[in-house]
Amino acid sequence: MTSKSLNIVLGVGGGIAAYKVASLVRLLKESGNDVRVVPTPSALKFVGTATWEALSGNPVVSQVWDNVAEVPHVSIGKNADLVIVAPATADLMSRAAHGAANDLLTNVLLTATCPIVYAPAMHTEMWQNPATQKNVSTLRAHGNVVLEPAVGRLTGSDSGPGRMLEPEEIVAAALALVSAQIRDLVGRQIVITAGGTRENLDPVRFIGNRSSGKQGIALALAARDRGADVTLICANVTAQIPSGIKTVFVESGAELKNAVDAIASQSDVVVMTAAVADFAPAHVSDTKIKKADDGSAPTIELVRTPDILASLVAERKPGQFIVGFAAETGDSQASVLEHGRAKLARKGCDALVVNDVTGNHAFGSDDNEVTILLKDDAREVHIPRASKSDIAHALWDLVAPALS
Numbered sequence: 001m002t003s004k005s006l007n008i009v010l011g012v013g014g015g016i017a018a019y020k021v022a023s024l025v026r027l028l029k030e031s032g033n034d035v036r037v038v039p040t041p042s043a044l045k046f047v048g049t050a051t052w053e054a055l056s057g058n059p060v061v062s063q064v065w066d067n068v069a070e071v072p073h074v075s076i077g078k079n080a081d082l083v084i085v086a087p088a089t090a091d092l093m094s095r096a097a098h099g100a101a102n103d104l105l106t107n108v109l110l111t112a113t114c115p116i117v118y119a120p121a122m123h124t125e126m127w128q129n130p131a132t133q134k135n136v137s138t139l140r141a142h143g144n145v146v147l148e149p150a151v152g153r154l155t156g157s158d159s160g161p162g163r164m165l166e167p168e169e170i171v172a173a174a175l176a177l178v179s180a181q182i183r184d185l186v187g188r189q190i191v192i193t194a195g196g197t198r199e200n201l202d203p204v205r206f207i208g209n210r211s212s213g214k215q216g217i218a219l220a221l222a223a224r225d226r227g228a229d230v231t232l233i234c235a236n237v238t239a240q241i242p243s244g245i246k247t248v249f250v251e252s253g254a255e256l257k258n259a260v261d262a263i264a265s266q267s268d269v270v271v272m273t274a275a276v277a278d279f280a281p282a283h284v285s286d287t288k289i290k291k292a293d294d295g296s297a298p299t300i301e302l303v304r305t306p307d308i309l310a311s312l313v314a315e316r317k318p319g320q321f322i323v324g325f326a327a328e329t330g331d332s333q334a335s336v337l338e339h340g341r342a343k344l345a346r347k348g349c350d351a352l353v354v355n356d357v358t359g360n361h362a363f364g365s366d367d368n369e370v371t372i373l374l375k376d377d378a379r380e381v382h383i384p385r386a387s388k389s390d391i392a393h394a395l396w397d398l399v400a401p402a403l404s
């Protein structure tokens with residue numbers, strides 16, 4: 001349990017389990033928190049405004065048109081430390097997953113930058129329907145926590161998966177999430193690049209790489225959760241970007257460099273996770289390069305691309321922390337780590353995250369194994385195979401204390 005009093009928004013969906021949520025308000029209040037109940041209009045058909053106002057001690061509105069002077073559709077979400085949605089109905093999760101803003105609660109869900117926890121409740125058929133499962137996956141990909149419902153008695157005499165967790169279980173899961181949260185990056189401006197650049201050969205072809213952007217996204221999400229103001233520069237990233245993260249989309253290394261240059265001077269930390277092409281075609285053909293009749297293949301001349309990490313280091317503002325990533329393979333000259341150490345010394349960045357990409361197991365995967373090398377610290381922090389989220393937090397654990 002947290003010791004700090006939290007501003008908790010309790011979003012209530014239109015399900016029969018709404019009546020149980022009355023005791024959830026009690027539990028949250030009794031642990032010293034301020035609770036603002038935001039029911040959907042459907043939820044008010046199950047439990048009325050008077051109950052929520054009396055239990056929470058706060059006004060209750062369900063539409064953006066109520067109490068407009070307070071601008072509740074923005075202020076409630078922005079001021080929240082935690083949002084709990086219970087019961088999370090199939091309809092409410094569908095609306096939230098698609099970014100709807102057609103009642104006060106969905107507006108709150110769009111403006112909240114704090115953790116959001118959903119406690120679903122519905123009949124088994126609704127819960128197991130692929131549409132609902134897809135919405136649950138989308139909400140999780142957006143960085144929300146969707147608790148698994150219990151298996152048990154449902155609204156009627158039937159039973160199965162879909163029963164809302166008991167209020168005590170929801171409170172424990174939600175408060176544990178907040179107390180586990182380390183907020184050591186509050187007020188920090190952080191830029192992270194993710195994905196892989198593409199260098200055009202002609203209007204059809206490009207030279208690219210296998211980077212999916214997942215590690216960069218995990219770093220952005222972890223930094224957001226630790227309180228940072230995050231900008232993610234995405235090079236050809238197709239994965240979902242969680243909410244609360246500013247995004248800039250680029251394609252080539254030159255575009256990525258421009259995007260980084262535009263924001264680096266205002267940033268406390270720059271993390272270069274993106275795989276930027278080292279070489280680009282010297283000439284980009286305006287027309288598709290045709291196959292020659294004599295069967296010969298064209299010779300493509302490559303040129304070196306600008307070293308973005310090196311120029312960041314050269315132009316860094318005082319106190320700025322710069323992290324590079326090195327996807328390495330060992331060779332006859334040196335091991336992966338030896339290549340990493342040489343790169344750290346050559347680039348002059350503050351930390352280098354080295355991963356062995358022999359056999360391609362890092363690209364597109366949800367986990368990885370890395371060693372973090374630090375410029376001003378003899379330690380070499382090896383992180384055995386772990387989720388990209390765990391690796392992200394391990395990096396922030398090292399970077400946050402180093403920020404002045």
Ligand SMILES: Cc1cc2nc3c(=O)[nH]c(=O)nc-3n(C[C@H](O)[C@H](O)[C@H](O)COP(=O)(O)O)c2cc1C
Nearest residue numbers: 013014015016040042043089090091092121122123
């Ligand atoms: C008696 C009754 C019980 C309901 N229980 C649930 C439920 O437990 N879960 C659910 O997803 N929908 C349930 N529904 C359907 C929702 O009320 C309906 O989908 C509504 O649009 C949800 O509104 P919301 O998005 O504001 O939650 C129930 C409807 C009725 C009439």
